[in-house]
Amino acid sequence: MTPRSKRPVATGGGAARPRAVALRNRLLRVLIPLRSRRAAQLRYAAILDGQTVNLHAQLPARAGLPERAEVVLQRRRRRYPGEARVHEGPAGEVLVDAAVLLGAEVGGVPVGTGRWRLRLRVHTGRRSRTLPLLLLQPSVPYEGPTKPMTASPVTGERHRLGRSFRGSARVVSSGARPAVEVAKVHLTHAGVTVDFRVLGTRVEEPWVDFVASGRRIEQTVTSLGPDGFRVTVPLGGMPPRSSRPDHWDVVLRDRTGRSMRLGRRLHDVRNPLRVFAMRSLAITPPGQPPLIVQPRYTPAGNFRVTCTRMHEAGRTDQ
Template sequence: MRSGRGLLGTARRGAVARLAAPRAWLMSRFFLPRRVGRTARLRYAAVLDGQTVNLHALLPHSVPLPERAAVVLSRGGRRHLAEARVYRGPAGELLMDAAILMGEEVGGIPAGPGRWKLGLRTYTGGRSRSVALLLLEPPVPYEGPTKPMTVSRFTGARYRVGRTITGTARIVSSAPVPAVEVSKVHMSHAGTTVDFQVLGTEADRPWVEFVAAGRQIRQPAQPLGPGVFRTEVPLERMQPRSARPEHWDVVLCQEAGPPLRLGRRLHDVRNPRRVFAMRSMAMTPVGLTPMIVQPRYTPAGNLRITCTRMPEAG
């Protein structure tokens, strides 16, 4: 049976999909034609590294070359300014470039969750002028081994470029989803060590569980810094009980809050299993039969450690 929250989310997505076509028609046929000559047109707008918004725009002929300029992010009564560069192009046209770092935690714009409209403000002497930033076409995902990075690898916050129904560009900021991001996996003949960072939630007296079919190993989570932990598991405790491979999933548990799988999700690669592949190792725990240990990431990005008896071990 589906939860009330799940049904509400499905209904909301259905309503958004039904409104998409008439919204696009209204924008392209009514609002955009009336604004093109009076606004700065964004030729490029994208979030490249998960938290830096890159903008390139063509300004209208009515705007003179200013002494300085800034991109304005506004939402309700709140405003934030980010430095912009306005200059003459090769044909004499006026162009604008800006790279806006998002996130107070990394020294950027403290724009919390919500939709932030983008505008341009130019300054000459003691006078200023505001120009709307128009996004005619939304960003198109590119092909290749990587994809656009829309999640901050430092905070887990999400940023994407969008536009209002009138075509004004905006940044949609979303709070980080609770997750546990693996930063390092180290294997030795003594055991497996995993370093990880907890994002989007406060870890409440956490511990780590290595879970296989019918088996469970509870290990401490040792703090290394704010939100950063390390866990270790001895290999002798992961010895397979039969000739069949045993697959161990790694889960962060805490006193309050749901368990969270350890994995790698804050990346921009399309094939994480291949890019983040780790070599297998033949191990012989003291007093036990040899085995092969293979850490890897599942298609969903979860960390999984597979332990298999060596064929000659019987």
Template structure:
């Protein structure tokens, strides 16, 4: 089954690449020149924080400054409106800015997963008219220590800016990828406590395993609120068997469904290990050898707890 899915993915990617060049040619040579005279053009479009769509557009030269303008998100017969700001630019052209918050859970536009076309609605007195919103150039990824957010930090829902074959701008919304997001890690001489959120899936009678080479510690999960949980592990059970450090990964299990690693997923940093660094602490479990405990995140963002016997303890 996995082999068939992999073959389908490779075949689909090949088809998309094959039609990408003629699609771009058709868009740039045919549709955009014919539509740009009577449509607004986006000079900037991006999802900066994973859940807010930022737009900056210029209206056609013959357009006058409207009393009010809204951004319309449309998918089939469903429509949602968001307020925008229209003003006159230095060159006398009419510009439109908008910051559209996405997601009903956070008080934003209540769109569901799918492709939503963007348009502008101009209001002048009692009259209004609709105008296409074109994306001439797709967003370009930037370099640096941070990267564009690919999902909402709160809901995990993914949003990206795209365009149709005719050049019309659209927002593509996708459901959250099943993930376990670490909210807090607390260490004490008694043990390690981890608070986490479960996104994109429902958990049924979950438990957590702390896993090292050849060792597993099964721990219970305590619900703290909707989708929020806590687990604790005693340090005395994590004491290394030798002088070599032991690295503990944390995995969420449930009765039905695949295991999920605990980690940091909803962020915009390229190096989570460095940016989300946590300090090591010297601990002494009751009746056990003193330890150096170092929680950290791997380059992939997975939570890992390293326990090392203190050198003076032999």
């Protein structure tokens, strides 16, 4: 018998990324001191609300004090300038502050998917000069009840700050992830009405399923615009069948077989269950015992309606 030939062992790309990061960091330690004389250094850079770039930079000493400045986002032949404020710091250094809104739908810069270079253009009289913006250290996520926004709360588009191998700052933009975002919840003694938006995708002939413990209530939806919809579910069909609470999850479906949970994710809070708390309501459906109805969000941000028999009201959050 001839020995079987050994196949080469496949290696994943996970090990290559740390090496690339380490190589870039070593390269930056060499390049940044060389470029600092001809570039503006970012003391602070972040996208705090998911759609506004906030910048605070110091100009090189040889640049002097310009009359005005602007931040320019550029990708290939597309350039979009944004106003910046020039002022002197306490030690006489020249500082620049800017806040650039991203996204045409919110009245900002119409950036599209891709990497956008960030540069600073300074003007004195008729003369102008363009400087790179060096990002020495990417912003570090902070702790607390809120967190950095990862997407625009209006469009769902995602923007983040990055830097090139030479340390130049850039904005990396990508489209909205497919999601169904709850916009409004209205609770009455008759039913629950939910307004929601579909982001990052299109749905064809949609409907909504309310699902709990093997039960399903299928409801039609009403269009509120190109991406907005409304659904109402009557509470008469939702009382629990036992002493335990029923947790109704809400799922959008369409004729293509797509299914997506309704939820609230375009926010900056770490605990949506606590922050976006909604009032509960005691009702008595015709022919049914009294129950407590509690719309709420799970820790993952999914929308849920919990129905509990009246004597179990204290256990709705268990």
